[in-house]
Amino acid sequence: PESRQWCLDLGAELVVDHFGDLPAQLAEQGVSAIPAIACFNDLDRHYSAMAELVAPQGRLASIVGNKSPLPFQELRDKSVGFFWEYMFTRPRFDTPDKGRQGKILDAVAAMVEDGRVLxxxxxxxxxxxxxxxxxxxxxxxxxxxxxxxxxxxxxx
Incomplete structure (x- = not known):
């Protein structure tokens, strides 16, 4: 109950128990497909539910790694894209857009100062x-x- 309220206070419209059956919980609330899903915790645990819930031509993203191979073939028939996001990619690989990192951090800092990001x-x-x-x-x-x-x- 406390974590659910915390999520609602931060602006969530819908909260599910990530230890439970995600597709079943979402179905109870009338949600059967999600266009974009981001994983911030335990990709190995949540990947199957993400693959099931993502809409055709949807997008999955993760900031956390996986310990077991991911069965990407589950995404093929839906034409789903999978994207990794790692905050140090630009500086580590000296990408042409590495200066964008500072702009992103400046934008986030401004949103925090304005109270738009908690x-x-x-x-x-x-x-x-x-x-x-x-x-x-x-x-x-x-x-x-x-x-x-x-x-x-x-x-x-």
Missing amino acids: TTRHEVLGRIDLDNLRTAHRELEAGHVIGKLTLLGFDE
Whole structure:
């Protein structure tokens, strides 16, 4: 309930339990196909549901990697595109548009300052030390963290 409300407060129109059956939950709310889906967490777990839910000629994107091979043939008959997004591609590979990285960051900073983009930071665990790092890791591994956990600066 708390994470659902948090999502609604951030502007979500529809919230599902990512541990549950995504297609069934969406069907209950009248959604059978989604034109574009972005995965920000555990691609291996969510790929099948994404492949099932994406609309014909739709788009899938992910910022997280996969541990198992993805069966892309599931997307072929629907003519679905799959896109990876990695924030360091431009500088790492010295792409011709690498200057765009700074423009994107400036635009996001302006949206944050204007209040159009809200932080996803939900909990500050305190200074970064072994105990707080272990706590953060334990919470993240459990998979029930709301938003982002924050550890504050290193001791000098």
